[in-house]
Amino acid sequence: MIQIAIDKKAEKPLYCQIRDQLEEAIRSGALKAGDKLPAVSALAKEIGVTQATIRRALEDLSKAGRTRCHVGRGTFIEGDGSPVEVAPGAGARGADHPGAGGDIPAPLGRRSVNADIKHAAQRLKRGIHKGLKDLLSLSCKSGHIHFRFASGIPDHRQGYDDLFRRAVEETVRDNALRYIEHGDCQGLVELRSEIAGRYRDRGIEVAPEEVLITNGAQQGASIVAQDAFERRLITLCETPCFQGIPETFQVQGNWVETIDRDPEGPQPGQLARYAKSGTCLLYMCPELHNPTGFDTSNARMKEVGRWARDSQSVLLGDEIFHDLRFEGTPPVSAIQSAGKKNGIVISSMSKSLLSGLRVGWLVTSAERIQDYVTYKRLMDQACPPMMQGVVLTLLQSGEYDAHLKRIRGLYLERRNLMIECLEQMMPDEVTWSRPDGGFAVWVTLPEGYSSIALLLSAMERGVSFFPGPIFDMDQRFVNCFRLSYAWTDQDQIAEGVEILADTVKELLSSPPGDSGLSGLGNFQ
Secondary structure (H helix, E strand, O other): OOOOOOOOOOOOOHHHHHHHHHHHHHHHOOOOOOOEOOOHHHHHHHHOOOHHHHHHHHHHHHHOOOEEEEOOOEEEEOOOOOOOOOOEOEOOOOOOOOEOOEOOOOOOOOOOOOHHHHHHHHHHHHHHHHHHHHHHHHHHHOOOOOEEOOOOOOOOOOOHHHHHHHHHHHHHHHHHHHHOOOOOOOOOHHHHHHHHHHHHHOOOOOOHHHEEEEOHHHHHHHHHHHHHHHHOOEEEEEEOOOOHHHHHHHHOOOOEEEEEEEOOEEOHHHHHHHHOOOOEEEEEOOOOOOOOOOOOOHHHHHHHHHHHHHOOOEEEEEOOOHHHEOOOOOOOOHHHHOOOOOEEEEEEOOOOOOHHHOOEEEEOOHHHHHHHHHHHHHHHOOOOHHHHHHHHHHHHHOHHHHHHHHHHHHHHHHHHHHHHHHHHHOOOOOEEOOOOEOOEEEEEOOOOOOHHHHHHHHHOOOEEOEEHHHHOOOOOOOOEEEEEOOOOOHHHHHHHHHHHHHHHHHHHOOOOOOOOOOOOOOOO
């Protein structure tokens, strides 16, 4: 057997290093047709990597016709040493994971290329995305930012400390001992029952055994992502969307592709195209969508749910803003449109209550929940019982519902004022959404103008917001941005929007142009 040397500090994934060295050995004749490779476990131990890394390398070689696995006998070299063409499904965004045993279709207008080229493209994407994140980090830390339209967390200045203190005191008053040990991995049964009851109040039949308590909605997504990788699902995310979700799936090794979203929801035609290639998982935010604020229409939800059932795919619905609705009627839930066999819901208290609580939940079929409990146990044993107890106290005492009534009114006033200021101050060419809840509006500049260049100019005047490209894997939506009213009072909204509108007018005073890959255009 040839010697394989890896560099764990290199940007190139370990499995790609192993795959390429095996390929070179085949091409050079060091490994010949008929040669048997060591067992996966032996190779992993010898090279110093996980067995999953070895399997990924061998999977690419198998797809290229370089190796063949015979059950009970092992993996053997095949082929004549001609160049490898990695199948379109190897070389995924994130960790190059093909889906469902079939090839992932190349996105429209995009040619399938080998894994090294895809890896280089991914580095480029990460570089641009990292630059955007660094810019946003600067906007959060900068001492001269006085109008924080970028914040997406609750305004904790609104009496949250007293609410939290009372809940903690009541929680530990008579039951302190029950919170000393880590407790049930699935979560406190009383809390699961309370959450299930709230779904039943919405007309959605949910039992406690169909609920898993998680460390925020993000852990729920991470558990689903790990299961998706094990089941070899093709992962789809509507775009624009909160990028913490596709990044979570990528880190777990999933191939992630995007589905364009219009005001009605994910576009069904694109979903149908992917379903032909294998079983998929679609992430979407049906209610008070982040970042646009739109609700997915019930007609579109039914269509997407039908797609999930017919293709035996999975619909993952993010309902994190459900409790922050102050107008309108909620759309159909993912577990209603697709059924719990094909539907999953994640949510948490991070937006409606306290982001630091890190108490979220996942709702799906009881059978799938038990699989997810296994994954969660390997992550953290269980969520902190103390925080679960605090949430349970707030739910059972009625304090949470009273809190919701108050903050819904607060955010409604802020939304109304922001819309009014935009109508009075923004140029006619600029448009925006009018959300029925949540924290933010989605603003659209005329084509050819960059929200990134606008952000840099606005930051110099003390205003921050989230530019559109931060909500897309390919950094599109350059002429859009999210404007949040979560952390700004009425005086700040009025003054901040006025400054921003003046900055927009200055931007639009020059002719539109090509912003370039960075989105900066001619910004100096």
